[in-house]
Amino acid sequence: xxxxxxxxxxxxxxxxxxxxxxxxxxxxxxxxxxxxxxxxxxxxxxxxxxxxxxxxxxxxxxxxxxxxxxxxxxxxxxxxxxxxxxxxxxxxxxxxxxxxxxxxxxxxxxxxxxxxxxxxxxxxxxxxxxxxxxxxxxxxxxxxxxxxxxxxxxxxxxxxxxxxxxxxxxxxxxxxxxxxxxxxxxxxxxxxxxxxxxxxxxxxxxxxxxxxxxxxxxxxxxxxxxxxxxxxxxxxxxxxxxxxxxxxxxxxxxxxxxxxxxxxxxxxxxxxxxxxxxxxxxxxxxxxxxxxxxxxxxxxxxxxxxxxxxxxxxxxxxxxxxxxxxxxxxxxxxxxxxxxxxxxxxxxxxxxxxxxxxxxxxxxxxxxxxxxxxxxxxxxxxxxxxxxxxxxxxxxxx
Numbered sequence: 001x002x003x004x005x006x007x008x009x010x011x012x013x014x015x016x017x018x019x020x021x022x023x024x025x026x027x028x029x030x031x032x033x034x035x036x037x038x039x040x041x042x043x044x045x046x047x048x049x050x051x052x053x054x055x056x057x058x059x060x061x062x063x064x065x066x067x068x069x070x071x072x073x074x075x076x077x078x079x080x081x082x083x084x085x086x087x088x089x090x091x092x093x094x095x096x097x098x099x100x101x102x103x104x105x106x107x108x109x110x111x112x113x114x115x116x117x118x119x120x121x122x123x124x125x126x127x128x129x130x131x132x133x134x135x136x137x138x139x140x141x142x143x144x145x146x147x148x149x150x151x152x153x154x155x156x157x158x159x160x161x162x163x164x165x166x167x168x169x170x171x172x173x174x175x176x177x178x179x180x181x182x183x184x185x186x187x188x189x190x191x192x193x194x195x196x197x198x199x200x201x202x203x204x205x206x207x208x209x210x211x212x213x214x215x216x217x218x219x220x221x222x223x224x225x226x227x228x229x230x231x232x233x234x235x236x237x238x239x240x241x242x243x244x245x246x247x248x249x250x251x252x253x254x255x256x257x258x259x260x261x262x263x264x265x266x267x268x269x270x271x272x273x274x275x276x277x278x279x280x281x282x283x284x285x286x287x288x289x290x291x292x293x294x295x296x297x298x299x300x301x302x303x304x305x306x307x308x309x310x311x312x313x314x315x316x317x318x319x320x321x322x323x324x325x326x327x328x329x330x331x332x333x334x335x336x337x338x339x340x341x342x343x344x345x346x347x348x349x350x351x352x353x354x355x356x357x358x359x360x361x362x363x364x365x366x367x368x369x370x371x372x373x374x375x376x377x378x379x380x381x382x383x384x385x386x387x388x389x390x391x392x393x394x395x396x397x398x
Contacts, residue, residue, distance in 0.1 A: 011340065018343045019079065019386040024351045026076045026383070029069075030088050032355070033059070035095070037066045041363050041370030045354035061099050064110035068380035070096070071117035071397060072357075074125060075383050078394070090131055093122035097138035106145050109157050109172070112179025115142035117380075120185050121397045136189065143186035143195060146179065153228030155201030159220070170223040170231065174210050174248040177203065177255020181398040184262040196263075203259045207271045209233070210252075215274040216244035216293070217252050237364045239292040246289040246307040247362075249279045253314030258398045261321045272318055273327070279311055280334060287341030291362040302371055305346040306361040306378030312338040312385040317396075339385050358382040 029038065029047065036059025038047035049059040056062045073089035076082070096118040100106065115138065122135035149158045156172045157179065163169075180199045187195035209230045210221045218233030218241075238245030252275035260268035282293040288308045295301040315335035322328045348354040356374020363370025388394050 011336065014343055015339065015386060015389050018339075018347065019383075019390055021347070021351045022357045022379075022383050022386060023076050023079060025348075025355065025357055026072050027082075027084065028351070029355055030073070030084065033069075035088075035091050037061055037069055038355070038376065040065045040376060041361070042354065042356050042374040045348075045356060045359065045374060047355040047374070056105070061095050062105045064108055064113055065376045067096070067114040067117035068376040071121065071380045072383050074117070074121050074397070075380075075387050077125070079387055079391070086125070086127065090122065090126050093118055093126060093131065093135050093138075097134050100138050100141045100145065106142075107161055107163075109146065109149055109159050109176050109179050111142045111146045112176075112182040115139045116179075116182050116185070117397055120182065124395075139182065140186055140189065143182050146182060147195070147198060150198050150202075151223065151225060151228070153226060154205065154223035154230075155198075155228065156205050156223055157198065157202050170225040171220055172202070172206070172210075172223075173220040173236070174206065174217050174251050174255070177206060177251055177259060178398070180255070180259055181262070184259075199259065200263055200265070203256070203263065203265070203268055205230075207256070207267060211271055211274065215278040217248050217275060219245045219248045237366060239294050239365075243292050243294040244278070244282070246279075246291055246293050246304050247310065249275055249293060250307040250310035250314060253279060253311050254317055254398075255314075257314055257317040257321060258396075261317070269318075269322065272314065273322075276311070276315065276318065276331070276334070286345055287337060288346060288360075291365050302362050302365065303346075303360050304362040305342055305358050306375050306381065308338050308342055308346075309358060309378050309381035309385055312342070313381050313388065316385065316388045335385065336389065339382075339389060342382060 037050045039050045052058040070089050070092040073085045077085035119135045119139035123132050123139060126132045126135055151158050157176055159171050159173045161168045183195040183199050210218045219235040219238045221233045222231040224231055234241045235245060253272055256268045256272035260272060283289055284297045288303050288305055290299060290301045291304040312335045315331045318331035319328045346358055346360050348359060354374060357379040359374055360372055361375040361378040363375055365371055
């Protein structure tokens, strides 16, 4: 079920103007980077080529964020019909097919982020049948790789790195909710129930363990690899183990909502709303969260605009999937306010002032990476929110 746009008058005009500015930046970045990949974050508001690392050249397709660049191209294509965006996305889709065939940098649960945007979307939107088929084949390979990370005793997909690394054994993170759509798609595509069963088991475990009784979330959680017993929650990028990392809470809103859509489990819809209510209750006066929700007005801690963009998309998903029209309307209003606040205070004064669509995000503050910069995922979800607000029948990539 889609929700009609409620934006009228000045708010609608602001949203359309913000979309036009964002599309101008995407167009300029395609000219700058060609078929290469920008880095995870800006440096002083400018993206650089992804640095060379090991066998990967400068601008190479490695890491977990490259598909957000491709996702922006698909969004821009759908918003404009301009083939410069579609053609760039198709070329990148071919590169993602190569990456999975060659087994390059696949030791991560973020194959869901990577291949939902770059390949599943291409399997639907690429112009040629051969391109769509190649993208679908790549996405299925990625789904098979992702299932190798399934820890049967616990029923979870393990997060990062080599599965033989004892430091990572039995660990998952809240971001993983956004990786489940690849498995949902693979189940629908192949008819293989084990993909869908993995989604049901994984999301149930996160609902029961990574979501706390007070409706905040752990960033990361560990299970015993032999017995499958829940062990402990912790953080990797939040302020403290018992604080609430803002981006993680936003992943909870969107991730539980899309997995409710996939599974029909009403408890996942409830989990999405619990994350949403906590998120909104801990926003500062200007409506954009600090990087960890432990911080409040008066703090000098950095903001994370990317968390607001993700949450906006999550609220828009809730507006689609919640059968209660009053709650759906409330979710829609929350998304519109988040986007309005982002436009007002977190976008470049003019497109040429930054390579980022959205400024003042945080990647990993404890490691001092990408603090107060633009991020590829912040840009992607901000653009997705703008497209969703201006195109009520937009078909999700997740």
